[in-house]
Amino acid sequence: MIPPPLPPNLESRRSQMFPVLDARDHERMQRFGEVRHFRDGECLAAAGQPSPGMFVLSQGRVALSRRDGLGHSIPIVEEGPGQFLGEVAQLSGRPSLVDAHAVGEVEALVIPPHRLRALLVAEADLGERIMRALILRRVGLLETGAGGPVLVGPPEGAGRVRLEGFLSRNGHPYLALDPAQGGEAASLLERYSPRAEELPLVVCPDGSVLKNPLESTLARALGLLPEGAFETRYDVTVVGAGPAGLSTAVYAASEGLRVLVLDQRAFGGQAGASSRIENYLGFPTGITGQALTARAYVQAQKFGVEMAIPAEVASLRCAASGEPLALELTDGRRVRTRTVVVASGARYRRPALANLGQFEGRGVFYWASPIEARMCDGEEVVLVGGGNSAGQAAVFLAGHARRVRVLVRGRELAASMSSYLVERLAASPRIELVMETEVVALAGSDERGLRSVRWRHQPSGREEEHDVRHLFLFIGADPATEWLAGCGVALDAKGFVRTGAALGEEPLQTEAWEATGRAPFTFETSLPGVFAIGDARSDSVKRVGTAIGEGSAVVAQLHACLTSAAAAERRGAERPPRALRQAPSHPHVRHQGASGRMPPHGARAMKKVCPHLEVTEHHRTAPIHPSGHGCMECLKDGGDWVHLRMCLTCGHVGCCDDSPSRHATRHFHASSHPVIKSFEPGEDWAWCFVDEQLLERIPTFPGESPPVHYSAPMSAP
Missing domain, CATH: 3.30.40 (Herpes Virus-1)
Known part of the structure; x- marks a missing residue:
């Protein structure tokens, strides 16, 4: 069988996507799985259904194909002895994105997700080759839309833009069809006759059809969100999957802690929406925010981090001394955890415009991804903001739009934006800087969305109105900490979380702190066991590098906190005379x-x-x-x-x-x-x-002796 061509950027890496393992590699993998046999034509994996893990073939061949909810099936590749089946979904036991059928009699080593993760860590060189193949295969699926849902609706429809953004930011493949182009998309609309507010239709891989679903509804239909109650008591629960939260997750899980990450939207946070980060250490040519955070997301799963996205936290509940903390989710579920890391970040501020909500998602956007850029081809757009995120977005949009007007409230950009971005904006013929200016009014309709924007030059009071269909807002930052209300975590006047020395003495005069017998750690809040890092933390430096650094640094404090809690529990336990x-x-x-x-x-x-x-x-x-x-x-x-x-x-x-x-x-x-x-x-x-x-009541093992063979007393580190 001649394999079908891959996307051009992946064809040169075919050998890395589908490597052949030798007998020694296969021997090293044996202890991680179980040998199973499959008959000719038997299904090893089905798109949209839970997969038992990774298959390592020792005999026979397996045909892989991609399928969508419209019934299309396209061959991908046929793999034989020494090759393996799987992609990054198999790290966490999520549903398969492809179909796999035996061609003749097949013998395969089946490695379940938790043992696959163990293999990647224990056999580092072999794990590197496997991990590279898993990632490249996911890239191929993303570029072809294989294994994901089909979105049917107008390209600029608010619902379609919203769901496209959700799927793309979470690294899940999909196809999008415009019913105006006729074909199957138009036939689906005729069949289901949706109202305008029910678009887009979403056809899932199993053939089920959803009408303009919520992100959480779609995630459950695709198997991205864990079902049922959270039975595990976690060592660490991280609220927020931006750079800070993912950094904590990777370091904590790699050091043996049981970690859960919750985020109400997608991994990556504001940084994940950045078109290009050029001043992050180690990437001289720059890297997109999506690529950087996607690597961290996969890396966290490699170490066994559990992800629940989208999952919104409603409140934090403090338990009695010695009992775990509890996070109440908006869907009614509860997470029990020994420590909490607040990494929920900040969101861009919404300007005080009376009809702003009418146009959000329908001309007004708070990020600039390829989805939004596609709608701006050849048009004039307005972007508001003077920070690095605004500068990166302006440069990115200038590659698509006819002109990008950047409105800045201040008198100069140097105070809020990195100099390399200031120079790039000034050098672009498609970018026009408008200083000391703010937006004062929006106009449009429910049917057509945003149609014009009015702004005012502050020193002169002069106002201008321009026909603009796309407005991007990157102004200020409001902390995403409302879920902490009433739990005892101290916030500053702006709503950011106070930690460490910034707490002062008053918040610490509680029985909870007396029971710990210690002072708060640097990133610890006024509630023992609750930490804050990244943009959500008061007085933090709002940079990707800083967030990642804080995320790694807090892990040592988490260990110390867990140790302190265990010691306090022992001190409070009943002891014999x-x-x-x-x-x-x-x-x-x-x-x-x-x-x-x-x-x-x-x-x-x-x-x-x-x-x-x-x-x-x-x-x-x-x-x-x-x-x-x-x-x-x-x-x-x-x-x-x-x-x-x-x-x-x-x-x-x-x-x-x-x-x-x-x-x-x-x-x-x-x-x-x-x-x-x-x-x-x-x-x-x-x-x-x-x-x-x-x-x-363990039996005494031969060879054991009491703990008296010490050559020197232990000393404090």
Whole structure:
């Protein structure tokens, strides 16, 4: 079979999109999957249906084809032994975007999503080749619209523009058809007879038809949004999937924390809508905001971050001391989490124009993507704003529009815009700068949308009105923090979140802070366990680089917060009488009796023994030695060890608060054995950090010895 041509920019990379793995590669992958057999013609994957994961072929061939809701099926490629089936959707278990059928008898290694992620981390060089292929395949699907819904409606219709923006910003393929061009699009309108407000029609891959759906409705129909309740108690829940939030997610998940990211619209935030970022370190030719944040989005999924987009947070609920925080979503669901990171950013300010809402999405826009640029071809547009985002958008639109008028309230751009952008705007023959000017009125109709814009020159009071169908607003920034109202998180006068030293003393005079026994961390808010980063944080520098830096820096504070919370929980737990506690058996070890404490970080015990715990009965360990630093309670005791835990994979020994979940989850990525055993005298349990299950009354393993083989006391870092 001769493979059909790929899009021109991908044809030269065909060998990277569809690599052939050798016998050694296949052997390395065996432990991550299960061998299955398929009959001739049997379906391995169906577009729009959940996929079991990635298929690695050892015998036979599989034909891949792309299909849409209109019934079209187009061959993509036929793969054989040594090749694998899958794209980035398989990292998170989302529905397949293509059909796959066996050609003859097929034998394949099926690697489920969580084991695929483990493979990518454990086998770095092999994982790099697989990851590159998965990403390139998604790029190919995006460029052809394969596997996604079909939008049927007028190109400038507000509903179509809105849904196109949602799908493109979330990296999901789609096709858009104009019924005015006739053909199948016109036939669909005749068949369903939608009213104007019901456009566009959305034909999903399974053939179902939606009429101008909400983004959340479409996301559920496509399998992009998790269904049902959030059963997991997360270590970290990040609200906002912009650069700051994605940075936190990547670093936290890569260090073993269980992370959920919520965003009400799309990943990328304001930066994701930027046409080109040229002053971000490491990209000398520049990079689009969408490309930069899409890489972070895929990277987060590689490390196991769970994404719920679109999912809007209604409120934050504070629980009793020792209990998890709770986020209430607008759809009625609840997320329980040990820490919250506020990365919800800021939104562009809406000017005080009486009829602004009438034209939003129908001529008035707050971002400039290729979708909006397409509508501006050969026309005159107006853009309002004097910051970097405004400058980047103006340069981008100038490549499509006949003329771009940039209205700026200030007297000069240098105070608010990077010099390279100022120079580029001044050099463009299609860009006209209009200083000390603001928009005062809009005119148009419901049927035709925006038709004219009036603005006023502030020093002279002179007003002008021009026929303009497209107005782009990039002015100011209002914090997206209204969901924090009433929860105890202190805001500044503008609504941005106060953190660290900016809190002062008054917000900290609470029982919650007294229970922690510490001061807030740099990015921590007035509510223990709730942090704020990026544009939502008071006095932060509103730049992509700063947001990413804060997102990575807060992870160390999250670990410290979880450690502090676990220590506070132990201090508050009931303890046996001092007379029943064991006496020290070594000058550098202070033993302490058990009191039925929960495993580290307050994880909940479950009765069923998971497969990881079943193997502990046969595990052998050597005499233990300390491998890391202890918790605050250890430090208070002059450096003596109090609480000891051993990793049953490598023998690492550390304090119970020395990030055991991070350490064990790293091993889970590599060996699927994420178990920690307690060596604290009087305690006898092992804990699986992946399955959240407990095994009590562990048999004494041959070769174990009490924790007395220390050569020196622990010292504070």
